[in-house]
Amino acid sequence: MPQHRTPLTAHPAFAAFAPWIFVLLWSTGFIGARYGLPYIEPFTFLLIRFIIIVTLLLGLALVLRVPWPRREQLGHIAVVGLLLHGGYLGGVFYAIDHGMSAGIASLIVSLQPILTAVLAQITLREPVAIRQWIGLLLGFAGASLVLLEKLIAPTAGGVVITIPTLIAIVIALFSTTGGTLYQKRHGGSMPLITGTLVQYIAAGALVLIPAFTLEQRVITWTPQLLFALSWLVLVLSLGAILLLMLLIRANSSARVTSLFYLVPPATALEAYFIFGERFGLMAIGGLILASVGVALVVAAPNSSGR
Structure with missing residues (x-):
């Protein structure tokens, strides 16, 4: 299947820096x-967020006069x-x-990277090398070390894992995996701005249901909420x-989603600086291990061709 590379995604600087910017x-x-x-219910939060982003993207699309998706693309983009x-996002916000x-x-x-790599072999027939499998396992082990320390540390605080929250986060896992694979297979030629606009309209319609059936839509407008x-x-x-x-358009699904292994270590670092959550040697080792794992997955194989 053609990759539909743009001048931006084909530039060496994009390949070098874009993945790390995305992780951050x-x-x-x-x-x-x-x-x-703490100041708003999860689906109400997402509904307001989606309404704002749809408005901004619509204005951007009209000002730039960018092309709109073809009618036959709309269903795929909505999925x-x-x-x-x-x-x-619904699963993550509900669980938290x-x-x-x-x-x-x-x-x-x-x-997600392990799940995506397995499903990519079935649905997209993308080969995953042994080196990449090793990298995927190292990345997961590194991320686990970072978060394991937070669980066993006396100052980590209480952690609540219930059946509903576990179901919600598993739905989030399968949703982001399926969305990435589906976008790779059916959305390569999607107009970036207007296609993303259609995606958020569909997502807004989805979260609208629980926002109006399960929540009271009570909002406490604080500086923290406005900033978030x-x-x-x-x-x-x-x-x-x-x-x-752009990353999905330029890379294989396994390589793109392998970047998510750096999200837990990065989140731990951010939580340290923002919320004062400390981490020790185990977490530092996990950060290094996860970085090595990602490097093994995303590194291009040695070949004379491009």
Whole structure:
């Protein structure tokens, strides 16, 4: 299947720096959720976020006069939106709001590369080398060490893992995996801005249901909530998601999703500086191990060709 590479994604600097920028941006989503959720219910939070981002993307599309998706593309784009934004974010926000720590949530979601690599062999017939399998396992082990220390540390605080929160985070795991694979297979030629707009419209329609049936939609407008909402809209929903679409377009699914192994260590670092959560030698070792694992997965195989 053709890769539909653009001049931007074909540039060497993009291949070198974009993955790391994406990891840094994506990891802040767990921090933003924890920062804002004490003042708003999870699906109401997501609904407001999606309404704002749809408005911004619509304005951007009209100003730039970018092309719109073809009619036959709309269904595929909507499916990606339901999975990658609605199912994934809905599961994460619900789990964190109902007591699961951001670290545990990020650890479970970090299983995505292994799941994606297996499913990519079945659905996309993408080969995964033994070196990549080793990297995937090392990445998972490293992320586990980071979060294991947070569980056993006396200052880690209480962790609530219930059946509903576990189901929610597993739904998030399968949603982001399915969304990535579906986007790779059916969304390669999707117009970036307007296609992402359609994705968020579909995701908004999904979270609208629990927001109006399961929640009271009570909002306490605080500076913390406003900051979290602004960050999640501008940095995550605009910056990180558009960058993810470019990464999926430029790379194989296994390599793209392997980057998620760095999200738990990055989240741990951010939590240290923002919330004062400390980590020790075990976590530092996990950070190094996860970085080595990702390097093994994303490193291009030796060959004379491109």
